[in-house]
Amino acid sequence: MPGNRTRKSCATAVVLALCAALAGCSGTDEASGVSGQAVLRYTWWGNPDRAARTQAAVELFEKQNPGIDVQTSFAGYEAYKQKLATQAAGGDAPDVMQLDYRMIDQYASGGVLLDLAGQRSALDTGEFEPGLLATGKVDGKQYAVPQGRGTETMVYDTEKWQAAGVEPPRVGWTWSEWADAMRKVTARTGVPGGTDPGQSEDAFEIWLRGQGRSLYTGDRQLGFDADDLTRWWTFTDKLRREGVVSSAEQTTQIDGTVENTPLGRGKAASDVNWDAPASGYLALVPTGISLAPMPAGEDGTPGQYFKPSMFMGVAADSGHPEESARLIDFMLNDREAAKILGATRGIPVNESIREDIAADLKDFDKTIYDYQATVEGKLNPPPQAPPSGDSALQTTFQRDYDQVSYERMSPREAAENYITEAKAELRS
Amino acid sequence: MTTTQSPTTAADKGVHPTDRPARRRRREGAAWVFLSPWVLGACVLTLLPMAVSLYLSFTDYDLFNAPNWVGLRNYTQMFTEDPRYWRSVVATLTYVVIAVPLQLALALLVALALKNMRRGRGFYRSAFYAPSLLGASMSIALVWRAIFNDGGTVDNLLGAGGWVNRPGWALLAVALLTVWQFGAPMVIFLAGLQQIPGELYEAAEVDGAGAWRRFLSITVPMLSPVIFFNLVLQTIQAFQVFTPAFAISAGKGGPADSTLFYTLYLYDRGFVASHMGYASAMAWVLLLAIGAVTAILFRTSRSWVFYASEGDR
Numbered sequence: 223m224p225g226n227r228t229r230k231s232c233a234t235a236v237v238l239a240l241c242a243a244l245a246g247c248s249g250t251d252e253a254s255g256v257s258g259q260a261v262l263r264y265t266w267w268g269n270p271d272r273a274a275r276t277q278a279a280v281e282l283f284e285k286q287n288p289g290i291d292v293q294t295s296f297a298g299y300e301a302y303k304q305k306l307a308t309q310a311a312g313g314d315a316p317d318v319m320q321l322d323y324r325m326i327d328q329y330a331s332g333g334v335l336l337d338l339a340g341q342r343s344a345l346d347t348g349e350f351e352p353g354l355l356a357t358g359k360v361d362g363k364q365y366a367v368p369q370g371r372g373t374e375t376m377v378y379d380t381e382k383w384q385a386a387g388v389e390p391p392r393v394g395w396t397w398s399e400w401a402d403a404m405r406k407v408t409a410r411t412g413v414p415g416g417t418d419p420g421q422s423e424d425a426f427e428i429w430l431r432g433q434g435r436s437l438y439t440g441d442r443q444l445g446f447d448a449d450d451l452t453r454w455w456t457f458t459d460k461l462r463r464e465g466v467v468s469s470a471e472q473t474t475q476i477d478g479t480v481e482n483t484p485l486g487r488g489k490a491a492s493d494v495n496w497d498a499p500a501s502g503y504l505a506l507v508p509t510g511i512s513l514a515p516m517p518a519g520e521d522g523t524p525g526q527y528f529k530p531s532m533f534m535g536v537a538a539d540s541g542h543p544e545e546s547a548r549l550i551d552f553m554l555n556d557r558e559a560a561k562i563l564g565a566t567r568g569i570p571v572n573e574s575i576r577e578d579i580a581a582d583l584k585d586f587d588k589t590i591y592d593y594q595a596t597v598e599g600k601l602n603p604p605p606q607a608p609p610s611g612d613s614a615l616q617t618t619f620q621r622d623y624d625q626v627s628y629e630r631m632s633p634r635e636a637a638e639n640y641i642t643e644a645k646a647e648l649r650s
Numbered sequence: 651m652t653t654t655q656s657p658t659t660a661a662d663k664g665v666h667p668t669d670r671p672a673r674r675r676r677r678e679g680a681a682w683v684f685l686s687p688w689v690l691g692a693c694v695l696t697l698l699p700m701a702v703s704l705y706l707s708f709t710d711y712d713l714f715n716a717p718n719w720v721g722l723r724n725y726t727q728m729f730t731e732d733p734r735y736w737r738s739v740v741a742t743l744t745y746v747v748i749a750v751p752l753q754l755a756l757a758l759l760v761a762l763a764l765k766n767m768r769r770g771r772g773f774y775r776s777a778f779y780a781p782s783l784l785g786a787s788m789s790i791a792l793v794w795r796a797i798f799n800d801g802g803t804v805d806n807l808l809g810a811g812g813w814v815n816r817p818g819w820a821l822l823a824v825a826l827l828t829v830w831q832f833g834a835p836m837v838i839f840l841a842g843l844q845q846i847p848g849e850l851y852e853a854a855e856v857d858g859a860g861a862w863r864r865f866l867s868i869t870v871p872m873l874s875p876v877i878f879f880n881l882v883l884q885t886i887q888a889f890q891v892f893t894p895a896f897a898i899s900a901g902k903g904g905p906a907d908s909t910l911f912y913t914l915y916l917y918d919r920g921f922v923a924s925h926m927g928y929a930s931a932m933a934w935v936l937l938l939a940i941g942a943v944t945a946i947l948f949r950t951s952r953s954w955v956f957y958a959s960e961g962d963r
Binding site for chain 1: 727902918923
């Protein structure tokens with residue numbers, strides 16, 4: 223018995239010693255910096271303009287934090303979405319990732335994201351609008367932080383619209399007034415007035431909200447039926463047949479980058495998009511672009527809304543959660559960073575920074591700020607975050623409309639197809 | 651082929667009649683040691699993933715949450731509730747029927763032209779083979795897209811509009827990219843052609859057979875095992891076409907699902923819509939379909955493939 227006890231305590235001592243040695247090792251490494259720099263992977267989607275500004279901001283962050291090395295990478299939205307899903311599934315999610323409204327539910331419930339409440343010392347969210355901040359919560363936990371505030375807009379080629387003698391759109395214009403404008407611009411410039419909005423689930427949502435409906439109900443089911451979608455697609459299909467919105471051949475090339483939109487390719491005089499990426503059109507439309515509010519329902523009900531343009535989140539298994547949170551804090555709360563980033567991810571969510579930089583905003587950032595001011599207080603509140611199946615349904619929506627615009631299905635057939643697919647997607 | 655293979659174990663016994671079991675075991679052990687990298691690779695990288703995929707095909711695995719057993723639901727949904735699945739089957743079959751015969755015909759044609767060439771054969775063989783090395787890459791597919799896009803080279807030269815933006819033409823543009831990569835079957839054809847004895851042609855020529863007659867009566871039958879080999883290989887490959895369609899349609903299989911090939915839709919279900927269970931089920935159906943098509947090809951081969959060894963018997 224005594225021998226046994228000695229052996230046991232010996233073993234315990236060895237284990238403890240080992241633990242201490244290991245702990246000591248890691249401790250000294252951290253302190254002396256022998257382990258080298260903390261390398262963070264930061265990925266996001268966007269255009270070259272956003273890339274240049276993000277890189278400049280990240281370089282400033284690295285300068286202020288010599289121990290942290292940030293490796294950035296970016297892609298177009300569709301490609302980014304697929305790559306991130308694959309990485310996350312493989313347990314290889316980047317430390318810091320840009321997320322969309324539609325991704326948060328899926329990624330948070332799948333255990334990919336870190337609860338940022340544990341990083342309060344590194345990430346300060348005190349100056350965020352509480353309502354906007356809450357959009358990054360799932361089951362009461364803050365899995366992501368909104369990065370900017372955006373809203374949809376009709377971007378148009380200023381010179382073409384002026385040449386056509388069409389009045390600039392005002393807040394509260396209706397979809398039939400929008401259609402008339404499309405006809406006038408086309409007749410007088412010879413270029414289709416706009417991108418066919420039939421392919422865009424976002425545009426459909428605004429049209430739907432203009433009639434007091436919504437994409438999803440509170441219990442994660444579809445908030446509309448085949449009749450609603452048939453009416454929308456009949457409306458857009460008629461305009462396409464008239465040639466006043468882009469042709470099927472042009473519309474099908476849309477892939478989430480501004481370069482491949484009809485407006486970006488010089489094949490249409492306007493486009494429907496979010497306001498933040500609209501800066502990308504500047505390089506593609508040399509004659510200049512303007513932002514207009516989205517059309518409202520026929521009785522003036524606004525369909526447009528403010529939504530968090532995008533979020534930042536940290537991987538649950540990141541080796542550097544604190545450094546990652548610090549990077550997010552820098553991108554959202556640092557005044558210098560805010561100046562560099564401007565409105566490339568939407569107007570900042572930090573309220574004092576938003577007021578602060580308003581005067582400093584230049585060029586297109588100012589255009590976005592002024593545009594948001596025109597609709598401020600005139601929009602209805604945003605819908606709740608969409609269920610996770612919605613992410614795939616966006617693409618399905620576009621593909622089903624392809625069948626309409628290439629005249630392979632009637633709007634009714636395609637709409638019924640979509641409803642079937644959507645129900646299957648939301649069920650699983 | 652079969653006649654050259656002799657039962658090796660029997661031969662071993664003949665050579666080492668004094669082998670005792672222990673010694674043989676030791677030599678077998680050595681064999682396993684040398685084989686182990688391959689065996690490990692096959693198990694970890696092929697068999698295990700296949701088994702997992704078979705299991706997942708009966709679940710609703712979505713990449714993020716633990717899989718739930720759903721029985722045959724993925725399979726029934728595929729066959730009865732998914733019109734886009736059938737569009738992908740039709741697109742793939744159309745592609746196979748267009749691309750494979752065109753590619754093999756071109757490969758044979760070029761091989762025939764090179765066969766009688768005295769000088770520069772090496773150069774031309776490499777030149778024609780190069781596209782096969784490049785062709786599978788994403789970058790060439792992107793170049794292809796630029797060529798066939800509206801405002802691209804083909805549009806400017808022929809004025810046919812962007813091929814890749816028209817449902818009737820996009821599939822053809824993808825097929826042309828495959829046909830252009832005829833190098834591998836060409837090299838095999840060339841090797842086969844050189845095996846045909848020259849006396850056969852001489853004798854036929856003496857008997858007054860023209861070039862076409864000689865091609866039909868000598869080249870095709872003598873080459874039929876090689877044609878068959880290329881046909882099977884290229885058909886299996888064509889069923890799995892992915893990269894060109896992915897690049898040309900920006901991952902969507904458009905326009906209007908016209909290039910939504912089977913593997914592209916499989917990828918879409920798995921990685922875009924996060925339905926890994928459904929994608930796995932699709933993969934297994936594809937495996938069975940390719941197996942069936944290959945079996946049918948082997949069945950028909952009995953009536954048209956001629957093996958010289960059979961003639962000897």
